[in-house]
Amino acid sequence: MPLALILILKSNIFLFLSAVLSINGYADVDSSKFTKGQKAYVITASSGLVLGHAGLYQLWYKDYPQSSFHFINDNQQWLQMDKYGHGFSAYTLSETGYATCKSLGFSEKRSLIYGGLLGLVFQTPIEVFDGFSKEWGASAGDLIANTAGWGLFFVQQKRWNQQIVRLKWSYAHSGFAHLRPNVLGNNWNERLLKDYNGQTYWLSTNLHSLFPKTKIPRYLNIALGFGAEGMIGGTSNLIMDKNTGLIQYDYRNIPRYRTYDVSLDLDLSKIKTQSKFLKGAFRYFNWIKIPFPSLQYSQPKGLRFTGIGY
Numbered sequence: 001m002p003l004a005l006i007l008i009l010k011s012n013i014f015l016f017l018s019a020v021l022s023i024n025g026y027a028d029v030d031s032s033k034f035t036k037g038q039k040a041y042v043i044t045a046s047s048g049l050v051l052g053h054a055g056l057y058q059l060w061y062k063d064y065p066q067s068s069f070h071f072i073n074d075n076q077q078w079l080q081m082d083k084y085g086h087g088f089s090a091y092t093l094s095e096t097g098y099a100t101c102k103s104l105g106f107s108e109k110r111s112l113i114y115g116g117l118l119g120l121v122f123q124t125p126i127e128v129f130d131g132f133s134k135e136w137g138a139s140a141g142d143l144i145a146n147t148a149g150w151g152l153f154f155v156q157q158k159r160w161n162q163q164i165v166r167l168k169w170s171y172a173h174s175g176f177a178h179l180r181p182n183v184l185g186n187n188w189n190e191r192l193l194k195d196y197n198g199q200t201y202w203l204s205t206n207l208h209s210l211f212p213k214t215k216i217p218r219y220l221n222i223a224l225g226f227g228a229e230g231m232i233g234g235t236s237n238l239i240m241d242k243n244t245g246l247i248q249y250d251y252r253n254i255p256r257y258r259t260y261d262v263s264l265d266l267d268l269s270k271i272k273t274q275s276k277f278l279k280g281a282f283r284y285f286n287w288i289k290i291p292f293p294s295l296q297y298s299q300p301k302g303l304r305f306t307g308i309g310y
Contacts, residue, residue: 035104035105037104037105038101038104038105038106041100041101041104041114042114045097045114045118049121049122052122053125053126053129056126056129057129060129061129061132061133064133064134064135065133065134065135066132066133066134067132067133067134068132069128069131069132069138070131070137070138071131071137071138071139071140072136072137072138072139073139073140073141074139074141074142074234075139075141076235077234077235078196078228078231078234079196079228079231079256079257079258080228081196081199081201081226081227081228081231082142082196083141083142083144083145084145084199084201084226085196085199085201086123086142086145086146086149087145087146087148087149087152087167087201088149088167088168088169088201088287089119089122089123089146089149090119090120090122090123090145090146090147090148090149090150090153091119091149091150091152091153091166091167092119092149092167092169092287093118093119093122093123094115094116094117094118094119094120094149094150094153094154095116095153095163095166095287096115096118096283096284096287097114097115097116097117097118097119098111098112098115098116098153098157099115099269099283100115100283101114101115101116102115103280103283108161112154112157112158116150116153116154116157117150119146119149119150119153120146120147120150123142123146124143124146127139127142127143127146130142149167152165152167160209162209163206163269164205164206164209164210165203165204165205165206166203166204166205166206166221166267166286166287167201167202167203167204167287168201168202168204168223168265168286168287168288168289169199169200169201169202169287169288169289170199170200170202170225170288170289170291170310171191171192171195171198171199171200172198172200172310173191173198174191174195174197174198174229175197176195176197176198176229176230176231176232176254177191177194177195177197177198179232179249179251180232180233180239180249183233184197184232196228196231197228197229197230197231199227200225200226200227200259200261200289200310201225201226201227202223202224202225202226202261202263202265202289203223203224203226204221204222204223204265204267204289205221205222205223205224206218206220206221206267206270207220207221207222208220208270218267218270219266219267219268219270219271220264220266220267221264221265221266221267222262222263222264222265223261223262223263223264223265223289224260224261224262225259225260225261225262225263225289225294225296226258226259226260226261227258227259227260227261228256228257228258228259229256229257229259229298230254230255230256230257231256232249232251232254233249236252237249237250237251237252237254237256238250238251238252255300257298257299257300258298258299259296259297259298260296260297260298261294261295261296261297261306262294262295262296263289263292263293263294263295264290264292264293265289265290265292266290267286268282268283268285268286269282269283269286289310291308291310292308292310293305293306293307293308294306294308294310
């Protein structure tokens with residue numbers, strides 16, 4: 001069973017990865033050198049990953065038919081907004097895990113292992129679950145997006161010891177979810193995750209890091225946003241019943257299109273403060289795009305100015 005396999009692998013995932021990297025001279029894995037706080041983090045993170053995936057399997061996959069492991073090609077679905085989501089999640093989990101490890105006094109190398117790998121360690125088993133599910137299947141596109149999101153974090157941290165370009169997220173009510181609430185969300189909390197029409201993913205670049213000799217504020221970013229609208233189904237707004245072939249929803253009158261935004265943003269990690277509370281809050285909320293006016297382009301609407309680029 002895939003659940004048992006994943007639990008066995010993940011029960012010692014951090015120590016396993018550390019040992020592999022240690023063989024190549026990358027990191028020392030002598031756990032006796034950990035502080036109590038660091039040991040507590042490793043145990044809590046490992047246990048949380050195992051319990052989280054076990055719970056996910058029980059809630060989401062257990063009652064669906066299983067099959068042999070297989071792949072599907074879903075790269076055309078949702079105008080690739082789900083792929084942006086995978087990359088964003090891998091980046092954010094890795095960056096947040098790394099920052100948490102640094103705050104606990106881990107070395108740079110250990111922080112990259114015990115925190116910086118969280119994105120891949122968390123998301124890869126989900127693709128395994130999908131691969132063993134008859135109704136779904138593992139997605140090569142999702143795996144590539146996961147790796148790209150993690151890679152964006154890892155390469156920048158190794159090369160420049162900072163995140164010059166951050167992946168960020170924003171959501172605004174789209175008005176489409178009520179047309180198909182079982183897929184796009186029945187309430188606000190569900191829509192945050194399911195309604196791709198309301199989501200925008202941002203590449204937020206720190207201007208002072210690019211131009212360090214200027215007087216640009218250290219916390220000021222410029223952000224390029226990617227979104228999409230008009231999506232009632234994954235690949236089409238004509239949705240057919242899989243069993244009967246009858247039309248369930250026909251919203252072909254609603255155009256599906258991508259949107260592109262340029263806006264300002266703030267890198268909260270660059271704001272200096274002596275408050276431990278604010279430092280922690282800035283660390284864990286820095287994945288949210290700060291509202292600013294935006295210049296947006298889409299094929300049906302052309303170029304337009306929006307008061308809040310969010």
